[in-house]
Amino acid sequence: MLTLYQLHNVKHHEVFLTVLFDIQISDNWPGYSLDLFTYPQHYYGDLEYVLIPHGIIVDRTERLAKDIMQDLGDNDIVVLCVLKGGYKFCADLVEHIKNLSRNSERFISMKVDFVRLKSYHNDQSMQDMQIMGGDDLSKLAGKNVLIVEDIVGTGRTMKVLLNNIEKYKPKMIKVASLLVKRTSRPDGYRPDCMWLNSKRIDPPRRDRPVFATEKDSGQLRWGGG
Amino acid sequence: MLTLYQLHNVKHHEVFLTVLFDIQISDNWPGYSLDLFTYPQHYYGDLEYVLIPHGIIVDRTERLAKDIMQDLGDNDIVVLCVLKGGYKFCADLVEHIKNLSRNSERFISMKVDFVRLKSYHNDQSMQDMQIMGGDDLSKLAGKNVLIVEDIVGTGRTMKVLLNNIEKYKPKMIKVASLLVKRTSRPDGYRPDCMWLNSKRIDPPRRDRPVFATEKDSGQLRWGGG
Amino acid sequence: MLTLYQLHNVKHHEVFLTVLFDIQISDNWPGYSLDLFTYPQHYYGDLEYVLIPHGIIVDRTERLAKDIMQDLGDNDIVVLCVLKGGYKFCADLVEHIKNLSRNSERFISMKVDFVRLKSYHNDQSMQDMQIMGGDDLSKLAGKNVLIVEDIVGTGRTMKVLLNNIEKYKPKMIKVASLLVKRTSRPDGYRPDCMWLNSKRIDPPRRDRPVFATEKDSGQLRWGGG
Amino acid sequence: MLTLYQLHNVKHHEVFLTVLFDIQISDNWPGYSLDLFTYPQHYYGDLEYVLIPHGIIVDRTERLAKDIMQDLGDNDIVVLCVLKGGYKFCADLVEHIKNLSRNSERFISMKVDFVRLKSYHNDQSMQDMQIMGGDDLSKLAGKNVLIVEDIVGTGRTMKVLLNNIEKYKPKMIKVASLLVKRTSRPDGYRPDCMWLNSKRIDPPRRDRPVFATEKDSGQLRWGGG
Numbered sequence: 001m002l003t004l005y006q007l008h009n010v011k012h013h014e015v016f017l018t019v020l021f022d023i024q025i026s027d028n029w030p031g032y033s034l035d036l037f038t039y040p041q042h043y044y045g046d047l048e049y050v051l052i053p054h055g056i057i058v059d060r061t062e063r064l065a066k067d068i069m070q071d072l073g074d075n076d077i078v079v080l081c082v083l084k085g086g087y088k089f090c091a092d093l094v095e096h097i098k099n100l101s102r103n104s105e106r107f108i109s110m111k112v113d114f115v116r117l118k119s120y121h122n123d124q125s126m127q128d129m130q131i132m133g134g135d136d137l138s139k140l141a142g143k144n145v146l147i148v149e150d151i152v153g154t155g156r157t158m159k160v161l162l163n164n165i166e167k168y169k170p171k172m173i174k175v176a177s178l179l180v181k182r183t184s185r186p187d188g189y190r191p192d193c194m195w196l197n198s199k200r201i202d203p204p205r206r207d208r209p210v211f212a213t214e215k216d217s218g219q220l221r222w223g224g225g
Numbered sequence: 226m227l228t229l230y231q232l233h234n235v236k237h238h239e240v241f242l243t244v245l246f247d248i249q250i251s252d253n254w255p256g257y258s259l260d261l262f263t264y265p266q267h268y269y270g271d272l273e274y275v276l277i278p279h280g281i282i283v284d285r286t287e288r289l290a291k292d293i294m295q296d297l298g299d300n301d302i303v304v305l306c307v308l309k310g311g312y313k314f315c316a317d318l319v320e321h322i323k324n325l326s327r328n329s330e331r332f333i334s335m336k337v338d339f340v341r342l343k344s345y346h347n348d349q350s351m352q353d354m355q356i357m358g359g360d361d362l363s364k365l366a367g368k369n370v371l372i373v374e375d376i377v378g379t380g381r382t383m384k385v386l387l388n389n390i391e392k393y394k395p396k397m398i399k400v401a402s403l404l405v406k407r408t409s410r411p412d413g414y415r416p417d418c419m420w421l422n423s424k425r426i427d428p429p430r431r432d433r434p435v436f437a438t439e440k441d442s443g444q445l446r447w448g449g450g
Numbered sequence: 451m452l453t454l455y456q457l458h459n460v461k462h463h464e465v466f467l468t469v470l471f472d473i474q475i476s477d478n479w480p481g482y483s484l485d486l487f488t489y490p491q492h493y494y495g496d497l498e499y500v501l502i503p504h505g506i507i508v509d510r511t512e513r514l515a516k517d518i519m520q521d522l523g524d525n526d527i528v529v530l531c532v533l534k535g536g537y538k539f540c541a542d543l544v545e546h547i548k549n550l551s552r553n554s555e556r557f558i559s560m561k562v563d564f565v566r567l568k569s570y571h572n573d574q575s576m577q578d579m580q581i582m583g584g585d586d587l588s589k590l591a592g593k594n595v596l597i598v599e600d601i602v603g604t605g606r607t608m609k610v611l612l613n614n615i616e617k618y619k620p621k622m623i624k625v626a627s628l629l630v631k632r633t634s635r636p637d638g639y640r641p642d643c644m645w646l647n648s649k650r651i652d653p654p655r656r657d658r659p660v661f662a663t664e665k666d667s668g669q670l671r672w673g674g675g
Numbered sequence: 676m677l678t679l680y681q682l683h684n685v686k687h688h689e690v691f692l693t694v695l696f697d698i699q700i701s702d703n704w705p706g707y708s709l710d711l712f713t714y715p716q717h718y719y720g721d722l723e724y725v726l727i728p729h730g731i732i733v734d735r736t737e738r739l740a741k742d743i744m745q746d747l748g749d750n751d752i753v754v755l756c757v758l759k760g761g762y763k764f765c766a767d768l769v770e771h772i773k774n775l776s777r778n779s780e781r782f783i784s785m786k787v788d789f790v791r792l793k794s795y796h797n798d799q800s801m802q803d804m805q806i807m808g809g810d811d812l813s814k815l816a817g818k819n820v821l822i823v824e825d826i827v828g829t830g831r832t833m834k835v836l837l838n839n840i841e842k843y844k845p846k847m848i849k850v851a852s853l854l855v856k857r858t859s860r861p862d863g864y865r866p867d868c869m870w871l872n873s874k875r876i877d878p879p880r881r882d883r884p885v886f887a888t889e890k891d892s893g894q895l896r897w898g899g900g
Binding site: 053063 | 486488503506507508510516
């Protein structure tokens, strides 16, 4: 089963949210000591501990790729990478799926496209969405779409994206998110169940990004709120 | 030395093109037999041979990262990934640079942004360029910019991109391209030297993409001409 | 600092035990669900949970390599791999050290040799040790020796090995062990401090090996006791 | 088909030699420039060029694992790693096979053991062979045996090993060798066909080992002759 957490049910399409971890990172989990892993020198002052070691993400991504293969195998899919945060997770996930395609009987034919969500003065009006890969959203009609995101916060952004895509009547939409953030402001779409997995993190100061892993990385940098 | 091939000299900035291979792939190089490597089943009918094994790209990317580290180390750089083709190569290159950052005295602080070039009716007028990562080009002012592209063909596209970026007066621009295509239509900027490296490939049929490697992938799919 | 746990102090040589984890795997840690990771089909019936995901071992091994580099860099060392269990961990550790050697100013020149301990009727008399790599132990005289083992149980085996090697007056001996087993029978040499890290595991049935990780593997298969 | 080159035919058992490359490395192939790849600093003076980039070995090993899976899948096999040279190639090959086992319907149950060949005064009499992994050769009776070696030179060593193993009546023997050396002294068993693949290399000076790859490594160090 690919889908662990149901995000919401769209009328005509199956919409799911897949998260990386299905165990909570509890608020009193102290994290791993920085001395256990390697990380770039210039992070020294900014990091306190490692929440999720990079290798677990690698292992989980491999399994996620296998689940996607089982669920979507023998289909043509359009992978819709949400920039900027999702690009590294997307590249890794696609790589794992291709590894499986090279070595198994089944395969997934994938096209990767990119989407960037721009929010304007009023966050509520974030309806204007650009698709970046040169193709426009109308090409998603009748297609199996896999949205790849790094982190789902309040769910509001994902809601806007899903609403936009559904207008073009894709055959199916699935969402693979590396993380789901525990938040006290669930004013958008929320996963129906509350087994959220990321520790609540205060908005980082702009000048000192907070990272959740020892390695890298854009995909695990939390923005505020 | 990072730069193997000089693309062109801009008045105020250093502009270089770094290519993956500095030996030509000669026109009578038959390629490797498909039986030597693994590749997805649904490519069987479309592939004839392997021009560049995936592993050589991995090795070269590792070295390229080391060269970039040596050239740009201890600087803040903006990596400008050219979508769609460049995203995989960019993700791999950035990963290698981070590996080095984790394990050496030097580091590079990187921000990754994305750019997509849209060509209109008249290719000559491809001056209208969107920057996709949410930031606009003006943020490149005074920065060290590393453009990452998968393949340079006639050089015309790169010329347009460089012209656009230079207006914003970055401190430095460098271009890292996985491949440089040998072409009979060098009507744009060309590398000054002609040690081009990719074999000439006839425009593939639209419905049957021609791949240069056994693995994957968008970044090695040749468009026409 | 390479050495986290001191195994024992030999008269003339520095002898240390380095372990992978310095946090205990507590007895009430339930492990990760098998559904989170991939593992070979024929393990299905034999596995209950994942104690230590493979990726954490990868990350820790990378850091261990960095520590060894810092401690032993610019020295010639002899890596003494303890067969059979240690060969995979040893190959990975050596690979990581070589990665560092390729990309840093420092390097370690390594020779890898193999040792196999044979126990006879009376375990106490396990003094007869074969060195397998074609070389004999006398070649260790004056050398920096890094013993690589997968798991230290009671410490008795390591004690015998150390005693044997010390006769040949190496310059230094260090021990890198992937795991240290918590045991109720510390009748051999023990690390001085008791921050042992592996969960106590009942002797697995002979016909159904118990594995600690989802992937593989010989190096994490616990023998009885 | 796993087997590319037939080594010899034993009366009761199928015996094959699988090599990594089935195209010759011709004597006038100049190799890749050292500037294209990374390698440890202390090799600088000793290396002239790269014969076989590390990444090609990785790719070929992945395919080899797939072939072995197809040939031997659903069997229990004993992997017999020939020390010292074969240990790295063996670890990599076993890792690739396990990757396939985790992600496909088929699997191979593997036990890895180690063998070391000792030659005495008279090379011809190299009949006395130790098996290192604690088990003795009699345990190979009725088993599917996969011998993993890094390089086959004259074939004499492999002949001795095969003769020894056959006495114990294994069900099947297969040989996977990373390389086959072109030699002018084929005084032992030779592959029946002469598509040998490694360039002839003059005996390296003892104090300055000649490596064929930029990375590492024991498995590609040529001994004399």
